[in-house]
Amino acid sequence: MQLWLRIPLGKPDDDSKTLQTQDDYWKIWNSFRLLSDHNSKLLVTLDNLNTMPSDNSLNHWYGEPVAAFIIHTDSFLTRDGDNPKHLSEGIQKLITYFLNHYTQIIISENQLNCSKDEESHLETNSAEDSRIHRLLPYIDQVRSIYQQMDPLSEQERSQVAFRDVLHPILQPFKEISQSMVYSEQEKDEKKYMEYKRAICQALLDRVPDEEASVITTVLVVVGAGRGALVRTSLQAANETGRKLKVYAMDRNLNALASLYKQRESMGWNDIVTVIQTDAGHWNAPEKADILVGELLGCFGDNELASEILDGTQRILKKDGISIPSSYTSFLQPVKSSKLYSAVKAKEQILTFETAFVTKMHNVARLAPCQPLFTFTHPKRSIKESNRRYRKLQFVMPDVPESTMVHGFAGYFDATLYKDVHLGTEPSKATPDVFSCKRVPHSSQHDISFYRPYDIIVELSTLLYWPAS
């Protein structure tokens, strides 16, 4: 059973003295929510009454579990006589927003408008039929708003199943993932295009045109997986006309099995050496001109990029290039009742201090993102610590008087090389980067497909803290 709490959206006609603003109504909802300890079965029904919504009437309700939106027949205006009914632009916008957020639209007939005859028969079947008949023009109006909504792009459609659903973050530094996990990630063409641009620039910077046929650049792929970055590096060498020798290193044999096969079938045997080892333990036969690693996760350093790249810095030439060369994580306070309930449903205090991956949908972003931790490679001194501590203060100028901070959204922005960057931080997110085009399978095992980095560009990590 769910309980829907009916709350006015706008100011009721009776103009109560105690409840003056939307903030007061939101506070009523919030008190109930807190009294019920964020019970996921307690939802909101917003009643538009007969008021004209103001531009900011929704401000309080972003990120809230609005199950239904009630519009009264009186809110429909008439043109040229009785039909067709139409709605003000403000209400149309509200309906569009709610339809986009799976909110039911309820059309409530104002009984004062019914004739006496109809009123006396309201309970009978034939009266019910006639009521439905009477309501059809109103329903048609809502339907036409639905039909005019912008259709979702193919990418958005494929990600609908991820909306506001928590997925665990993959931890490749501590888990040995199946090869399939990486095969999903490799579908992220845009991501590898950015890596290719970075490698091309690095190759051109290291080897001038006149020496292109003489100098061979040594490139090490740190955490090569199934070989997507090996392929990308060879393409970059091809495009720039530079000679390349690649060492592909990974600790995970599951992933490397496919790279071994690829090396064979693509005839890379003379160019690519595959090594199964932990990055920290590898005694490289020669020093690298370029180190490339795809270890950023969704928060810049949650897959231990900094530790792993530091661990391999000793095999990089003094003037060598690291791709990525730096990355920064970002935080943003958010309100999201659904995600908070999902964390709470796990009934483990630990989950409140765990990062998850999700595609944020019904979420209120309460303040601009702020940078958190930055790491740079190669380090000037390998002794520089990776410990970070930072205190952030968020100012929320655009949110209503009262709000709820359910948690923090996390993003990253990485400089791969010079002006080539890759990231999810909303103000400069790389467009179209995503790996999980496929709708999730339902088994627990398959959930590990949702490696954050693939999803994070569109699906953000949420770091949760108990609501306060």
Ligand SMILES: C[S@@+](CC[C@H](N)C(=O)[O-])C[C@H]1O[C@@H](n2cnc3c(N)ncnc32)[C@H](O)[C@@H]1O
């Ligand atoms: C995110 S995957 C990237 C795979 C591949 N480069 C790609 O773009 O598809 C990271 C890879 O790093 C490997 N890895 C993680 N920690 C490592 C370590 N300490 N030493 C070697 N490889 C490691 C994992 O096994 C995994 O294959």
